[in-house]
Amino acid sequence: MTGDPAVRGSGVIDDLVARGLVHDHTDLDALRARLDDGPTPTYCGFDPTADSLHIGNLQSIMLLRRFQDAGHPPIALVGGATGMIGDPSGRSDERQFLDAEVLDANRAAIANQLGRFLDFDGPAGAVVVDNRSWTEPVGVLEFLRDVGKHITIGTMMAKDSVKSRLERESGISFTEFSYMLLQANDFHVLHAERDCDLQVAGSDQWGNITAGIDLVRRRTGDVVHGLTAPLIVRADGTKFGKSEGENIWLDPARTSPYRLYQYFLNVADSDVEPLLLRLTTVPVAECRAIAEAHADAPERREGQRALARALTATVHGPDALEPIEEAAAVLFGDRPITDVAPATLELLASEVPSSTARRSDVLGADPLDLLAADGVALAKSKGEARRNPDGYSVNQVRLPARDGAPVGEQDLLHGRFLLLGRGKRNHHLITVGA
Template sequence: MATQSKALIDDLKWRGLFSQSTDEAALIQALSKPTTLYIGFDPTAPSLHVGNLVVLLALRRFQLAGHIPIALVGGATGLIGDPSGKNEERSLNTTDVVAAWVERIRVQVSKYLDFNAKDNAAIVANNLDWTSPLSAIEFLRDVGKHFSVNQMLAKDSVSSRLEAGGISYTEFSYQVLQSFDFLELFRRHNCTLQLGGSDQWGNITAGLDLIRRVESGSAHALTIPLLAKADGSKFGKTAGGAIWLDPEMTSPYAFFQYWLNTDDKDVINFLKVFSFKSREEIEALEKSHSENPGAREAHRALARELTSLVHSAEICDRVEAAARALFGQGELSELDEATLTAALAELPRTTVKSSEPIPTWVDLLVATGVVDSKSAARRIVKEGGAYLNNAKISGEDFAPSKSDFLCGKYAVLRKGKRDLAAVELL
């Protein structure tokens, strides 16, 4: 199995999922037999986002290779806040809020791991289970005494905060809590490997040191590079904010469109990081993308796979049908209201009151801001580029009727092939 473990590490490197390891050769040797490993997720929001998905899917890759994954949800650490990557103190949430978020995130991570595997079933743990029973005195005596303040100050996440203006004792203690998690999982589940983002290196290695000091044991660390876009912008962000895994926070349609609109320079890299396609399949998509980028085959493969994985294949089919229908390649009337609402959410729009006469198509288009004058809108009608719900408009005086509003609520205006706008009936 040593050959298989090396193949796993080589595959992680090819996919850009390998940043650092304490001892790569020793790690490969350890992975030659089933190994228990974990990743921690703090409940700092009601949902995980696509940045979390990078490491969560890495954990899934280890399970597919025969190892035992633990998804640790930080009911305790979520009450404190990780200083990593932050230049100021986090806002502390109430215990009730964090507890609710823990449960939501526990359900989310459970979607991506197999809890019924015969030999390597996944585990979900909550670090509040072993942290809350400890008194402050016990924690300081039994755990805190093993930490050197000098070493803690040298950690990047702490030193960068000190340079930026300071750090509270609360967040300074986060490293100790995360190390204690590794120790407890080592004790309870013989967990000997922690995965995390590259910004977690200091916290993870502190946990290795704690295991050595307390249990005279050894374990391993593997970090994953923080994903960035080719243009330097932050991965997982749009003008509207983060891309969440919860469909109530980021609709499946918006989720699909996020991946479909991936920059050409990023799409193959994202396929490597997120897709479970083989190296041969991804290289074939890379070749296709290079030869005919306009076909956007790689983009569609990425959007389909991730939307199906996060939301379901059925929902993926539904939102893809919505995208086609918006541009005249399907029936808008067949879309359900939730999908239609999500599909129109980012479009220029205007509203009309059901108690008042509905304006003409020309007036509506101007009201959405797609064109800046009625003369421009009339010219579009004359040139044959005016559409309502994908039906061509031939008269400048045409006004929609209430029956034209899809789901009794929306009408879709289209100028030419690509410019869309929405009208909502109130």
């Protein structure tokens, strides 16, 4: 992962601006000078409150990736200490506490996940750190003296993350109020021990970042930098988050590659260009060209297709694309199911309603019986399917074309799959056993 020579050093800032990835920042000229001066360790924090990151975190992961591609070593802080407290930013209620064992398991899973996006070798190799390693040994009095002394209550009260909670009836506990001090101390420790001069994050972290910048300045006299990007939000304006409703997870066991692909295949036309720019490594000029071509014929959804392909390849690797696109073409396009590989049918079995059946129960069976069977129920009854046979299919062949033929060995795809359908959108895949 060597990066594009055109965006080495401070060139990454121009790339971020072009991609719409700059929301708040300290002095950009001073930051450019620091980046041009040499490799600038850059840190971003991730909450280990689940065993996977989600699509809302992907922008921050890719921020680290972009700085790494420009020659600046990423520091991914997976916060075992701050994870015990819970960040109040952007929340209307207090987080539930997790014990150390759960947090450790989550942290290990996330560290492993980050290895899919960041390069941990080479001169700009990434590192994963846990702030519990330097927070736990510090006593309360020492922390109050060395950190609390330098941050005023007035400064903390002025932060949006605190003000918004104070305006609610639930308020904010002292525990969450102290979160800002812990994160500020993280920046100071990483600056002192790892020469970290830049923190990046989503825009909801700006108050915490500036608290860290102030603490470093007050304790050392050094100048460090901060930069945030606009949050990735859903169509209703809410941000993606582990506790903010249904999520698109980066772990394939939580959100399958097929489902991730389908999610981005169905985003609004207006989201295509910004998501391409902000979540992928597709060059800016190419993103613009895709968006322009899409605007000329939005009904073809080529922009969404390019976005879904790029994001699926980024998150799950390019090898995941072929079976996903084959499966989508079978379900929603005109790809004959008889042409697809067993891997595609296995993928379909995990994505559409499916069941297993004994060979003796399938071979020789009337398709009408299978369509109305318990566990399939594409037809309410055998009579319903008989009255409207053209609405039902076996392996994409409508029932009238079968002339009442029972299911035979020749119908089993790769000797073990049978796809039943009602209309264009309702399917059930039977996997036939011994």
